[in-house]
Amino acid sequence: MNPVRILPLTLCLFAGLSHGQESFRVELGKDGETIADMRPVFLEFESRPLPAISPAEVARRYQHLFSTTDEPAVRVDALNRLTNIRDRSGEDIGFTPAQEAAVYRQAIESYESILQSGAFGGRLDELLYQMAKAHAFTGQNQASVKRLEQLVGLYPDSPxxxxxxFRIAESAFAAGNYVEAEAGYRALVDGSASAGELENKARYMLGWSLFKQGPHAWERAGRRFVAVLDAALPAGDSLDAVAESSVDxxxxxxxxxALIASRRKGAExxxxxxxxxxxxxxxxxxxxxxxxxxxVQGDTEASVATNRAFVAWFPSHxxxxxxxxQVVDVWKRAGNPVKARAAMADYVALFDNANDYAGLKSDYRQKWAKFSRxxxxxxxxxGAADGGSSHSHYRAAAEYYEGLARRSAGADSNDGVNGSAGELFRLAGDAWLQxxxxxxxxxxxxxAAYEVPGYGQGADSGxxxxxxxxxxxxxxxxxxxFAPGLEELSAEADRFTAQYGSDARAPGLLADLASRWLETGRNDDLARKYAALAVTxxxxxxxxxYAGWVVTARVRQNTAEYGLAERAWREALRLASGDSASRAMGQDAPGLRQQLATTIYRQGEQAAAEGNVNVAVAHFQRIETALPGSEIAxxxxxxxxxxxxxxSHWQPAINELNRFRVDYPGHALAADISEKLVLAYTSSDQPARAxxxxxxxAGRHSQEASSLLADAWVYRLQAAELFHVAGHTRQRNALYNDYxxxxxxxxxxxxxxxxxxxxxxxxxxxxxxxQRRAELVTAELESHWHSEQTLRWSAQAALTLGAGAAAEFAGIELGEPLETSLERKQVAMNKAQAFFRNAESLGGSAVLPETLFRRAELxxxxxxxxxxxxxPEELNELEQMQYRMLLEEEAYPFEERAIALHSQNHERISAGGFNAWIEKSLEVLAELYPGRYRRPVRWMSVVVEEESDDA
Known part of the structure; x- marks a missing residue:
């Protein structure tokens, strides 16, 4: 695997070693890890600057001196100087590796010679140290350790x-004597005297000595290694200043x-x-x-647990x-994509907070973006694979796209966001939609549409x-x-058209909005606004x-602006009838014509309501040009x-009504024409036509159903009245007689x-x-209702009938046989009397003088x-005389009754005044009763003078 290296532990990051030699110093790594691979470094008895000649030339001269002199001290000094020159110059000069083995063997002889002669002018502890190094370099480890032990034993205070x-402990460690090596290293680490740089090396080797002793010493070994690291890396900035020799x-x-921890409780x-x-x-x-x-060991769970343990214990690091x-990488290498995705999700969630994200370095931001995407x-x-049956995947996708988009908005290229903010917002929107x-x-x-400038798919997002x-x-x-209102859709449409007005979908959107506002019936102004924008x-x-004009027309119709509505309908009809019209538009054409006709009709109604008769009639009549033969036309x-x-334009109205009836005789509206014509004829003084x-x-009603006969007679009687007004008596009487x-x-x-x-x-x-007089009298007598006029008419009819009956009565002669003729005459008299009495009951005092006269005359x-x-002719004279006496006896009551009735009529002068019928009664009385009634009469008028004011 490629673990995430928090500190790059490579030699290239450490500072180089100094080229000058100051006394003798041991550098682990250059000198070797063990005594066996160390190279002796000789003591420097003095330090001088390099001569102004080539180091190689100086080295050649010291090589020559070492090879030619027989003096041990000179030989040792020459070798020491060669080492100094090589160390300070940094050049590979002097003896070759093959030559060095022979040279150091000669040096050992020189050291031995100096020790035996006792003529050495320097410190013996230093000489013993040089000899130990020389023995070690030539592979004589035991001899080297022996010399070092001599040095420690003879000169315990020597620097x-x-x-x-350290070299003694190293030798023990190399020989596998770890307890002995532990003691040697511990003396250096825990000793009172300062061991300088060797203390760190000793501390390091002490840990190894404990580790090599087995599990029982691992706890102590671990803590020793912790101390090594504390000393080597005491602070955060020390990670950037590790010496090259300390890297390994x-x-x-x-x-x-790590090894010890893995064999115990790991991160714990x-x-x-x-x-x-x-x-x-x-x-x-x-x-x-x-x-x-x-x-590396294949323990994926433990590796993940360790990484997570660090995050859990140091949440702000x-x-x-x-x-x-690294958790993601571990699961990937382990071939577990499910857990790798879960780890990615944890990584993304860990830095979801803006402050946490801001603290990330660029490469980790890139990882965040990569994982999110x-x-x-x-x-x-x-989500797409499961057919949308579960929305959890889409929701998760939406949240990741959304988070990534918000981080990418305004982010620089170093953030590693895969995709523009606009695209990510759009993807987030689509995922939320799903x-x-x-x-x-x-x-x-x-x-995506409005907050990310320059996004190429902004219009689609909008x-x-x-x-x-x-x-x-x-x-x-x-x-x-989710139930937004039309207002919200309108606001969104306004925003879309303001930003992407040149988008080909904009006009359709405007037309759709216009239709929607129209359907609500709540805001005709908005409907008209969007329709106008769509049309233009x-x-x-x-x-x-077409859709815009239709909405405009309907709005204008709703607001009773029928002239403007007509214009809009005509535009819509023009488009629907044009070559570029769609099939649906073409199918709408009949309906458009109907609407056009309706707006013309409404204009007619408006003009009529305003009293513009001629304009209204013109509108009504031109409907036929828009939709010929239609019901509305x-x-x-x-x-x-x-x-x-x-x-009240009677004659034009009559003309239009008659034209209508001719053009549409079977139409339902034609049934009302007659009534309207009756009104027009009547109002225009044409009662006969009415x-x-x-x-x-009446004729139509009679044909429709027998139950409507009564209604038919209503019309006939109205016609009779109009005939009466027109003076068409014959037609009137025919209707009266039929009725x-x-x-x-x-x-x-x-x-x-x-x-x-x-x-x-x-x-x-x-x-x-x-006949009609008889009906008139009978109806009046039998009726519960009367009027002065009907009573007068009836009384007069009764008088006329009575007069006729009286004339009939008077025309009956009394002849043989008398009984028969008398009976006929009596019946006639009774009939006349009945008429006169009816007249009296109907006419009252107004006809009483006449009825009294006529009854008396009977x-x-x-x-x-x-x-x-x-x-009778067969009667003799006496019988005839007796017969006449009998007739007189029969006639006398009639005469007395006549006188009484005429007298009663005479007496009405004081009540009703004098009239012709009373005068006639007086004339008859004068004949019948001359002693009383035959005398001159002078009628005088009485004048009443007004009293004056002075009276």
Missing amino acids: LVPEAR SIDDTLRVL TLLEWLEPEPMRSWTPLVFDRLADLYA PLRAGFMA FLADYHYAE AKGYVSALANFRL WAAVALLRSGVKGELAASG HELATPETR IKGRFDAANTLLRA AGELLNM LARKPAARDADEHITLQTMRQRLIETQSGPM HRIMARDLMASAA
Whole structure:
């Protein structure tokens, strides 16, 4: 695996070693890990600057000196100087490796010679140290250790003792004597004397000595290694200043700590060793090394647990992103994509907070973006794969796209966002849409469309927002609780057209909005506004313009602006009838013509209501040009006539009504023409024509059903009245006679008066007068209702009938046989008397003088005729005399009755005044009773003078 390296532990990051030699110093790594691979470094007895000649030339001269001199001290000094020159110059000069073995063997001889001679002028501890190194370099380890032990034993206070102890411990370690090596290293680490740089090396090797002793010493070994790292990396900035010579030892320390921890309790063991200061400069390194070790060993769960343990224990550490990312890598390498995705999700969630995200370095931001996009795409694909049955995948995809989009908005290229903010917002919107999170989908579509400048798919995103709201307004998403209002859709459309007005979908949207506002009936102004925008849009198709004109027409119709509505309907009809019209538009054409006709009709109604009769009639009549033969055109013709009728333009109205009846004889409206014509004829003083229309109406009613006969007679009687007004007596009387022949019975006072009027008019025109007089009298006598007029008519009829009966009575002669003729005459008299009494009961005092006169005359005539009747021829004179006496006895009562009635009439002068019938009675009385009544009479008028004011 490629673990995330928090500290790059490579040699290239450490500072180079100094080229100058100051005394003798041991450098582990250059000198070797063990005594066996160390190269002796000789003591420097003095330090001088390099001569101004080539180091190679100087080295050549010291090589020559070493090879030619026999003096041990000179030879040792020459070798020391060669080493100094090589170290300070940094050049590979001097003896070759093959030559060095022979040279150091000679050096050992020189050291031995100096020791034996006792003539050495320097410190013996230094000489012993040089000899130990020389033995070690030539492979004589035991001899080297022996010399070092001599040095420690003879010169315990020598500054070379720490080095000697270290080399002794090294030898023991190399020989596998780990307890002995532990003691040697511990003396250096825990000793009172300072061991300098060797103390760190000793501390490091002490840990290894404990580790090599087995599990029982691992706890102590771990803590020793912790101390090594604390010393090597005491602070955070020390990670950037590690000496090259320490790189390997630090790396090995981390490795062995991880190894020990892996064999115990893993990350828990590390934490125990780190207490009470768990967060140290190198803490991330050791956790990383442990996680790597587990991964290499194939223990994926332990590796993941270690990475997660670091994040859990150090939640604010800036390097937690690396550990979380490493969890993803571990699961990927383990071939477990499910857990790898879960780890990605954890990584993304860990830095969801803006402050946490802001603290990430660029490469970790890139990982965050990469993981977010991968998870978003994955969940979206899964959502599509399961057919949308579960919305959880889409919802997860939406959240990842949305989070990624918000981070990418305004982010620089180093953030590693895969895709523009606009595209991500659009994808988030689409995912929310699939998850039925409509509010969130709408918000993301809006962000993509209007908040990300330069996004190429902005118009599509804006349209997605519009489409979503439109579905919501239709109620298609109400089950999910998403039910926006038309106002919200309008606002969205306004925003879309303001930003993307040149989009080809804009005019269709405007037309759709216009239709929707029209359907609500709540805001005709908005409907008209959107319709106008749709019609005038430069990209509007014929279908769009057509829809806009239709809405405009309907709005104008709703607001009673019928002239403007007509214009809009004509535009819509023009488009629907054009070559570019769609099939649906073509199918709408009949309906458009109907609407056009309706708006013309409404204009006619408006003009009529305003009293513009001629304008109204013109509108009504031109409907036929828009929709010939249509029902509304027929109604327009009819209403044109009605408008003229209401305006009292009688003759034009009559002309229009007659034309209508001729053109549409079978139309239902034609049934009312006659009534209207009756009104027009009547109002224009043409009663005879009106009567003719009423007779037509009566005829139609008679044909329709027998139950309507009564209605037919209503019309006939109205016609009769109009004939009466027109003076067409013959036609009137014919109708009266037909009606009276039906023997109608009055049901109320009005009907009684009507029937009596008919009879009186027939009597007045000598059309069956006697029969009608009898009917008149009988009806009046039998009726519960009377009027002064009918009573007068009836009384007069009774008088006339009585007069006729009296004339008949007077014409009957009394002859043989008397009984028979007398009986006939008596019947006639009774008949006349009945008429006169009826007249009295009907006419009252107004006719009483006449009836009294006529009744008296009946008695007088009866008395006269009796007296004048001839006696039977077979009677003798005496019998004839007796017969006449009998006749006188019979006639006398009649004469007395006559005198009484005439006298009664005479007596009415004081009550009713003098009149012709009283005068006639007086004339008769003068004849019958001359002593009393035959004398001159002078009538005087009485003048009453007014009293003056002075009276």
